[in-house]
Amino acid sequence: MSTMPVLSDEELSPEAAAVFADIRATRKTEFVNNFWRVLAHDPVALKRTWESVRQVMAPGALDPLTKELLYVAVSVANNCEYCIRSHTAAARAKGMSDAQFMELVAVVGMAAETNRIATALQVPVDAAFRPATDAPFNQV
Amino acid sequence: MSTMPVLSDEELSPEAAAVFADIRATRKTEFVNNFWRVLAHDPVALKRTWESVRQVMAPGALDPLTKELLYVAVSVANNCEYCIRSHTAAARAKGMSDAQFMELVAVVGMAAETNRIATALQVPVDAAFRPATDAPFNQV
Amino acid sequence: MSTMPVLSDEELSPEAAAVFADIRATRKTEFVNNFWRVLAHDPVALKRTWESVRQVMAPGALDPLTKELLYVAVSVANNCEYCIRSHTAAARAKGMSDAQFMELVAVVGMAAETNRIATALQVPVDAAFRPATDAPFNQV
Amino acid sequence: MSTMPVLSDEELSPEAAAVFADIRATRKTEFVNNFWRVLAHDPVALKRTWESVRQVMAPGALDPLTKELLYVAVSVANNCEYCIRSHTAAARAKGMSDAQFMELVAVVGMAAETNRIATALQVPVDAAFRPATDAPFNQV
Amino acid sequence: MSTMPVLSDEELSPEAAAVFADIRATRKTEFVNNFWRVLAHDPVALKRTWESVRQVMAPGALDPLTKELLYVAVSVANNCEYCIRSHTAAARAKGMSDAQFMELVAVVGMAAETNRIATALQVPVDAAFRPATDAPFNQV
Amino acid sequence: MSTMPVLSDEELSPEAAAVFADIRATRKTEFVNNFWRVLAHDPVALKRTWESVRQVMAPGALDPLTKELLYVAVSVANNCEYCIRSHTAAARAKGMSDAQFMELVAVVGMAAETNRIATALQVPVDAAFRPATDAPFNQV
Numbered sequence: 063m064s065t066m067p068v069l070s071d072e073e074l075s076p077e078a079a080a081v082f083a084d085i086r087a088t089r090k091t092e093f094v095n096n097f098w099r100v101l102a103h104d105p106v107a108l109k110r111t112w113e114s115v116r117q118v119m120a121p122g123a124l125d126p127l128t129k130e131l132l133y134v135a136v137s138v139a140n141n142c143e144y145c146i147r148s149h150t151a152a153a154r155a156k157g158m159s160d161a162q163f164m165e166l167v168a169v170v171g172m173a174a175e176t177n178r179i180a181t182a183l184q185v186p187v188d189a190a191f192r193p194a195t196d197a198p199f200n201q202v
Numbered sequence: 203m204s205t206m207p208v209l210s211d212e213e214l215s216p217e218a219a220a221v222f223a224d225i226r227a228t229r230k231t232e233f234v235n236n237f238w239r240v241l242a243h244d245p246v247a248l249k250r251t252w253e254s255v256r257q258v259m260a261p262g263a264l265d266p267l268t269k270e271l272l273y274v275a276v277s278v279a280n281n282c283e284y285c286i287r288s289h290t291a292a293a294r295a296k297g298m299s300d301a302q303f304m305e306l307v308a309v310v311g312m313a314a315e316t317n318r319i320a321t322a323l324q325v326p327v328d329a330a331f332r333p334a335t336d337a338p339f340n341q342v
Numbered sequence: 343m344s345t346m347p348v349l350s351d352e353e354l355s356p357e358a359a360a361v362f363a364d365i366r367a368t369r370k371t372e373f374v375n376n377f378w379r380v381l382a383h384d385p386v387a388l389k390r391t392w393e394s395v396r397q398v399m400a401p402g403a404l405d406p407l408t409k410e411l412l413y414v415a416v417s418v419a420n421n422c423e424y425c426i427r428s429h430t431a432a433a434r435a436k437g438m439s440d441a442q443f444m445e446l447v448a449v450v451g452m453a454a455e456t457n458r459i460a461t462a463l464q465v466p467v468d469a470a471f472r473p474a475t476d477a478p479f480n481q482v
Numbered sequence: 483m484s485t486m487p488v489l490s491d492e493e494l495s496p497e498a499a500a501v502f503a504d505i506r507a508t509r510k511t512e513f514v515n516n517f518w519r520v521l522a523h524d525p526v527a528l529k530r531t532w533e534s535v536r537q538v539m540a541p542g543a544l545d546p547l548t549k550e551l552l553y554v555a556v557s558v559a560n561n562c563e564y565c566i567r568s569h570t571a572a573a574r575a576k577g578m579s580d581a582q583f584m585e586l587v588a589v590v591g592m593a594a595e596t597n598r599i600a601t602a603l604q605v606p607v608d609a610a611f612r613p614a615t616d617a618p619f620n621q622v
Numbered sequence: 623m624s625t626m627p628v629l630s631d632e633e634l635s636p637e638a639a640a641v642f643a644d645i646r647a648t649r650k651t652e653f654v655n656n657f658w659r660v661l662a663h664d665p666v667a668l669k670r671t672w673e674s675v676r677q678v679m680a681p682g683a684l685d686p687l688t689k690e691l692l693y694v695a696v697s698v699a700n701n702c703e704y705c706i707r708s709h710t711a712a713a714r715a716k717g718m719s720d721a722q723f724m725e726l727v728a729v730v731g732m733a734a735e736t737n738r739i740a741t742a743l744q745v746p747v748d749a750a751f752r753p754a755t756d757a758p759f760n761q762v
Numbered sequence: 763m764s765t766m767p768v769l770s771d772e773e774l775s776p777e778a779a780a781v782f783a784d785i786r787a788t789r790k791t792e793f794v795n796n797f798w799r800v801l802a803h804d805p806v807a808l809k810r811t812w813e814s815v816r817q818v819m820a821p822g823a824l825d826p827l828t829k830e831l832l833y834v835a836v837s838v839a840n841n842c843e844y845c846i847r848s849h850t851a852a853a854r855a856k857g858m859s860d861a862q863f864m865e866l867v868a869v870v871g872m873a874a875e876t877n878r879i880a881t882a883l884q885v886p887v888d889a890a891f892r893p894a895t896d897a898p899f900n901q902v
Binding site for chain 4: 343344348373375376377380381391394395398399402403408409411412413415417418419420422423424425427428430431439441442444445446448449453454455456457458459460461462463464465466467468470471472
Binding site: 139 | 596599601602
């Protein structure tokens with residue numbers, strides 16, 4: 063079904079297998095989802111993407127659940143079914159309740175509506191929303 | 203600049219003026235931003251949209267800052283400059299720090315990347331990510 | 343299949359059941375489609391969305407068929423299969439012919455093409471297309 | 483400003499000049515907007531795109547104003563400022579009133595909202611919205 | 623499944639049949655894929671679209687494989703499964719290797735990420751990236 | 763103008779300054795464009811994004827110019843002005859001619875058109891375009 067075959071553990075290159083080992087160790091589960099099993103055809107991309115995701119989604123100024131909610135919201139806006147389902151599952155595993163999910167859906171829908179209204183009306187940005195002028199470094 | 207003129211308070215219909223009064227009372231400020239001043243050409247849409255936004259963004263299972271972060275993230279994904287600027291300002295007013303904003307940007311970017319990779323590869327959804335089967339009501 | 347279960351009539355909260363009664367009375371049919379059956383998990387969102395749709399799609403300066411055609415066109419641009427199918431069905435129920443649908447498809451496709459060409463070339467907006475200057479209320 | 487220069491009449495190739503003559507004759511005006519003046523760098527694309535637009539936007543099963551409304555709606559969904567401004571101007575020239583424009587904006591916004599809600603919830607398509615089965619020609 | 627039936631050869635109008643004959647002669651195969659079989663309900667659109675695609679995808683300043691890679695990349699960004707699958711097949715037929723496809727996927731993903739980061743940060747365009755000023759023809 | 767200030771060299775953290783040194787060494791120019799100067803507020807994201815871009819855009823199975831063309835095409839589809847301008851400049855620096863750019867624009871436009879037509883018509887994927895069945899690893 064995928065545009066490149068889904069690889070089983072036996073079909074992995076050594077470089078890809080090493081990334082899978084890290085995914086399993088980090089997530090503390092044997093399960094490795096299909097996204098990584100297809101991306102494994104390009105072990106360099108697999109390693110780069112996994113390490114980037116791990117870094118971006120780690121706790122920081124935003125907590126992990128908030129990051130997952132943002133991930134789900136963007137995946138809806140970008141219309142990626144795989145990502146909606148996998149990150150909804152991840153958000154639930156991090157504690158997202160049904161009520162929180164339904165509120166997320168309402169915010170995503172409302173934002174989409176006002177985004178399009180503002181675009182249709184070509185609303186000029188209020189001076190109050192612009193940051194105090196900094197002289198951009200590379201501009202005249 | 204906008205596709206319909208930005209209305210001053212003096213140009214509002216009585217129905218639009220009533221909505222502006224509610225915006226001011228709710229937000230506890232005289233300032234009414236341009237989005238509402240253009241939408242005011244359609245007082246029914248103005249009232250409906252304002253009341254919907256107020257309802258959706260009220261505290262609930264998700265706190266108001268998380269909702270603003272989601273609004274900003276969706277506005278980036280939908281590429282609406284007005285909305286990015288107005289809701290970034292709103293998020294800052296609700297306490298978003300620079301570090302939180304930069305992490306939001308990183309999550310939105312990373313989600314966009316993996317969204318497109320999953321789409322390009324047409325990755326099949328793992329059985330583990332599908333909810334236990336319910337028989338959809340209106341399907342055969 | 344859906345990220346929240348499709349609810350049967352028996353599973354509805356009293357608030358959701360009241361909205362379903364209004365949908366049935368307004369549409370003069372017992373059939374309530376799955377969109378509302380999933381959204382019913384959030385009865386407040388269900389009521390708000392239904393009442394907004396009913397208001398927006400009512401006859402006004404644009405007739406109901408034209409509004410449905412616009413709805414279909416936007417759903418195609420946003421790539422929402424559910425919405426394409428449900429609003430195509432609604433448009434047919436309001437009289438859309440095969441020939442009208444095929445012309446809609448041609449316009450949507452042509453607009454997508456010239457949208458991207460204009461974006462790629464970053465074509466400057468002709469002075470003739472800008473409205474006579476109004477001084478935006480909230481700008482310097 | 484544009485990624486390729488805006489061409490004046492004097493800078494056109496003979497092939498591009500012939501297309502401009504047709505644009506002027508068809509539209510009964512000397513004015514040729516910037517879209518064509520940038521696209522004129524590729525006279526073959528200029529001719530193909532102009533003839534396609536003329537064919538698609540001609541009166542048919544849908545009237546020219548309805549087609550312009552669809553064009554504006556799609557341009558909003560695709561977020562093309564040039565196209566929103568040029569086709570809003572075209573729609574006004576064909577009789578679109580302020581009230582009709584504001585209703586178009588409301589429909590586009592509402593469709594965007596429900597599009598994203600249906601996507602977030604992954605609502606299964608009702609059997610009633612699927613056409614009676616035809617055996618697809620190229621499928622097993 | 624499709625919103626208009628997939629037409630067999632026997633169901634084609636004479637105008638559509640003529641286009642199919644040209645598709646077969648140009649591609650040197652009896653196979654005509656479903657895209658054309660559904661679009662054939664509008665023989666004028668069928669002829670225009672086929673001739674446009676044939677013209678745009680012909681060898682020119684860019685070779686046919688590069689054009690197919692661009693087509694796949696745009697189809698991913700626009701999230702069109704049919705187009706991803708049909709143009710991936712076309713690209714493979716023109717020589718695209720697995721390694722080339724995986725690199726295309728990486729570029730599309732990376733571009734999506736930096737596109738959203740630049741949009742979120744509203745990065746001002748560097749003077750160095752703007753072309754030397756030309757006086758736009760239709761602007762004040 | 764940007765949502766976070768554009769940083770001059772003097773304002774960089776040591777971690778960000780180290781990345782700038784690598785950008786300058788790799789590109790063999792003192793010029794560092796605004797994208798990096800805004801992203802520098804998050805030195806970890808700056809380093810990750812720069813190293814990812816450098817890796818993805820390096821010569822491989824696809825040559826650097828083809829990768830830049832793909833980057834431009836995706837940036838158009840995602841409607842990112844900054845990215846269109848910066849990567850068009852990069853593509854020109856790598857040898858893209860005016861004729862090649864205009865053909866790229868034509869392909870992007872044509873793909874957008876047929877993407878939307880295929881979506882509107884919900885064209886079923888031909889069996890010929892599906893890969894020989896592999897049993898997906900994580901599915902029933």
